[in-house]
Structures are given as C-alpha cells and as structure tokens.
Amino acid sequence: MFLQAFFVAVFGLAAIGFGVAVFRTASMVRSALALLFSQAAIGCMFLAMQSEFLGVLQIMMMATEMSIMAIFMVMFMMDPGGLGGMDMSHQKRFSIGAGVIAAGAAFAVALVSDWGPVTAAAPDAAMQTRELGIEMLGRSMLIFETAAVTILTAMIAATAVAIPVREPACNDDKDKNDKDREASR
Amino acid sequence: MTIAVVLLALLVCAWLLAVIEAWLTTGRLRPAAPLLAGLSHLGRESLLPRKPDRLFFETAPVLLLVVAVLGAAVLPLAPGLVIADLATGALFVNAALAYVLVALIMAGWGPNGAYAMVGGWRFLGQLIAYAMLVVMPITAVAMRAESLLTSTIVTSQAGLWNIVYQPLGFVLFFIAAMALAFRAPFDLPTAPGELAGGVDAEYTGVRLAVLRLARLLLVITLAAATTVFYLGGWHGPLLPPWAWSLIKTLAVAVSMLLAGHYLPRIREADLLGWCWKLGIPLALLNILIVGLMILVVP
Secondary structure (H helix, E strand, O other), rough: HHHHHHHHHHHHHHHHHHHHHHHHOHHHHHHHHHHHHHHHHHHHHHHHOOHHHHHHHHHHHHHHHOOOOOOOOHHHOOOOOOOOOOOOOHHHHHHHHHHHHHHHHHHHHHOOOOOOOOOOOOOHHHHHHHHHHHHHHHHHHHHHHHHHHHHHHHHHHHHHHHOOOOOOOOOHHHHHHHHHHHHHO | OOHHHHHHHHHHHHHHHHHHHHHHOOOOOOOHHHHHHHHHHHOOOOOOOOOOOHHHHHHHHHHHHHHHHHHHHHOHHHHHHHOOOOOOOEEEEEEEEHHHHHHHHHHOOOOOOHHHHHHHHHHHHHHHHHHHHHHHHHHHHHHHHHOOHHHHHHHHHOOHHHHHHHHHHHHHHHHHHHHOOOOOOOOOOOOOOOOOOHHOOOOHHHHHHHHHHHHHHHHHHHHHHHHHHHHOOOOOOOOOHHHHHHHHHHHHHHHHHHHHHHHHOOOHHHHHHHHHHHHHHHHHHHHHHHHHHHOOOO
C-alpha cells in the first residue's frame, strides 16, 4: 500500500513537472513532447493504481496524439524552434487566477465527494479489461458512439475544408494554351 | 534469469539478422562483421552537430532501444519464458512501439539538420498510414483468443495458426510491421540516396551504434510479435518450444529484409492512399470475417 501511494505520488509529481515544462520552454516540439510525457506520467499513475488497461491505453494514445499536435504547433507557430526566445505564457494574472480557482475546485470536489467504501483489493487485470469492455458495450455505449461520430464528422469536415477547390480551366486561358501549342508546332 | 535469457535471445537474433542483411547486400557471409562494425563505431568520434536540441539528440537512440526491448518483454518465447505476461500484453506491444514515433521525431528534430528533420516528420506521416493496420489485425487476433494475454493468444492457435485462420490479418499486420520498423520499401525516414540517411544522417560513433542496434532489435521485436500473433508462437513438432519461437522469428525478420530487398521505395502519398483506401476497409473486413467465424464455427 505504501509503495503504491509512493509511486502514485512520484508519477503525479512527474506529470505536474512535465506540465510546467510545457510552458517553460520556447521550443514547440519540446513543449508538445513535455505534454506527452506529462500525460504518459498520468498513464503510469493508472498503472500504479492497478488500473492496467487504462494505464497502457493512456500511454499508447498520448504518444501518437501529442506527436501529431507537435507538427501542427511547428507548422502554425512563428518560432517553432524557440530560437527567438518566444514566451509561451500570456495573460499571466488571469491565468494564475484561473489556475488557482480550478485547483481549488478540484480539491473541493475531491474532499467533498462521497467516494464510498474503499475497495479492499482491485480485481485482477484481465477481469478489469473484461468489465471495462462490458461497460463500454452497455450503458456507456451511447456516450462513446456519440463522441466517435462527432469526431468522425469533424475529421471529414476538416479534410473537406483543407482540400483546395479546383477552379475549372478558364476558356480564355484554354484558347491561349491552344494557340501557344499550335505556335510551337 | 528470464530477463537475461530474453535479452540474450534478442541480441543473438539481432546479430544473425545483421549477418544475413550484409550477406544479402554484399554477397559475402561474414559472421564477425556486425561485431567489428559495432566496435569500430565505438572507436570513432561521436560528433555533435551545431546548435542541437541536445536533450532530444541524446535521448532518441536510447528511447528507440528501450521501446524495442519493452515490446519484446511481453512476447513469450516458450511457456513461462516471458519477462512480463501482462493481461494487456497485445495492447502493450502496440503502446511500447508507439514510442518509436516519439524517438524518431526526437532524432529528427534534435540534430538541427534539414535531412534529419524531414525524415522525422516523414515517419509521422507514415504512422498515420500504418497505425490502424497494426491495431485492427491485433483486435481480430484478440477476438479469437478472447484475451489480450500474449501467452493465451499463442495457446489459442494450438489447433490452427492464425496465419491460416485469418490470412488477411496476417498480410496487413506484416506490411504494417515493416512500415513500423521503417525498413525498405517503407524506409522513408532514412531514405538512403534521397535523404542522405534522414534521421540517421547526423549520428556518428557510439550514438549511431546504439541507433543501429535499436533498429535491428525493433525488427526482431516485430518479427516476434508476428510469430506470437499469427504463426503459433512456440508451437511446432520435435524441437523445443523456444527453438520454434526463434526459428519463426528469424524467418519473419529475414522475409521482411527480402521483401525490402526487391521492392522499390514507396511514396508517402501512395502509402497513405493504399493504407486508408484499401488497408483499413480490408482490416475491418478481417474483423467481420473473424467475428462471424467465431460465432458460426464451434
């Protein structure tokens, strides 16, 4: 129990540390990968809490998601390498205020909520995977399906927007091209 | 003890693969060549490019090596001969190998070189192509075994190997594994002759030695995963189980090399097109067929 709490704390601190690093660096790739390792540390917290499937899934998903985010950050930010010393933080007072309020709210929820009796022992990992699958195919199915269809719609819409519209060839240009071709003969 | 045996098996397979690769390339069989090449790398100066992202540059080869070994850690060589028989083993292989992408992005970004950076980001595009073709065939394998435990997946093939039960899944997984290992014809991140080595371009000395060893181990891990998921793992007559695992793993790894030896490098756009327009529908079809067979065939 002590070891479990110890590792949860270590990975929790690592998650916070990497989270801070996201805003302490000027390099977009470092920032994205710091966020990746912060999320991976949360996955390790799941593992320390004997939630094997969720932990492995979190660690797996974040690797690809954050890497894809990295290339978008590189593409869209004006100083992706951070050589210009760009400051990643802005609206500092507002951010600090919002952060303190959000942290206070999270602590309040943690303290006030009735978490029920503490489970003596977690079910073994294979049983957890099975129960999670049954849960997802049961009452949680509608939520996941709704989310999945929404994301798919967004992906299709984003792709459709990103594809440039092909203008039909202008008749004048076509005539000019034909004349050029004949002239070259 | 198990850890030492598995690591030794990985190193032996990597050495054999390097010997065979050199044999295919040069036509000469020189068993000591990989060891001598490795030692010569250790003796050379390990150059540091100008203004590198030092953290990424140093971390990338080690991370690639670690993820290749981690992926192999959940793959059984024989009954009981596995470092960690996780309840999420089949998913864990995928999770560990997802960090190949992270390592290559680091290796691409770290040296502050154009060719390396292009190589690193190319692999990201490659991942968009192959990722689903790794996960979906594994899903069908887990469906048949009714478990994500890799040892259970092997025992589920005692009567009939998955290569026969779900050949479509095998073909898709084999292609995706080659793309994940960035071997020819999917060697877009390194692209010798076009990108001057790509992600390898700026690495020299001991760092390059680690990077090359990691690439060899990655191929072995993926070949071992193919063996466990589709070729019945340790099952086979006469020889001891571990011997069958090693023979099958090496056979898959060599077939990957041979395929790459005779096929031209594929374009990134073509790879994406083929994988999404043909590969993913076929992978879904494979899941459907396997599902029907599970329901219909007792």
